[in-house]
Amino acid sequence: MSASSAGDGPWLDDAAGRLVRPFTVSNGRTRPTVALDLMTQVMATGVTPLGYLGPEHVQALDLCLGPVSVAEVAAQLKLPAAVAKVLLSDLVDCGALTAKPPEFHHHPTDRALLEAVLDGLRRQL
Template sequence: MAAAGDGPWLDGAAGRLVRPYQVSNGRTRPSTALDLLSHVMATGVTPLGYLGPEHTQALELCRDPVSVAEVAAHLKLPAAVTKVLLSDLVDCGALTTKPPTFHHNPTDRSLLEAVLDGLRRQL
């Protein structure tokens, strides 16, 4: 049986009923360069033509700026498939993207320790 809120696309015993390659129509490369930390946000433009249910869900998640990784987690899809879906939405003007910005060195030891401390507090 599907868990509450999962809709018809997930089954508790079998997993995802629609395989990821079907969601992206077999495509493995996005047309727009997206990093997992890139932020995407809806523009308010209504996409023309048919979009699948995953496109609609992704667009709803992007009402506020959100990272590609967060969208993938919410959709329960691999990051590569999520990038293809998001690039479709960027191509039709429904999403805008912003590359990740680092105000500090992302490999700075103090920054990494702060992230680790935050994660420990969450557990």
């Protein structure tokens, strides 16, 4: 068994992939305690969390030195978004992260905006 890269440690394997099931990382929890969507911006506060943090919590906190979306954290951690939301909400609960909803200059369900996105997607296909 060889590790994918030096930073991945024992959590990833070239042949087997992730060695720890994603929901083991969140202790089987599937619902975050803080409402987060994929575009929510999270950022470290500088507060050091008290108590034990798992390695994924530490990695997530390291990714949040500047504002970053929940989707980006999930992608960087190679975890499902639901698991990343649980980890991030743990960090918000202990004061190590702040969460800010995305700012829309337009209403996110504005018909003109949705039609423009649909047109762009159709051109890509």
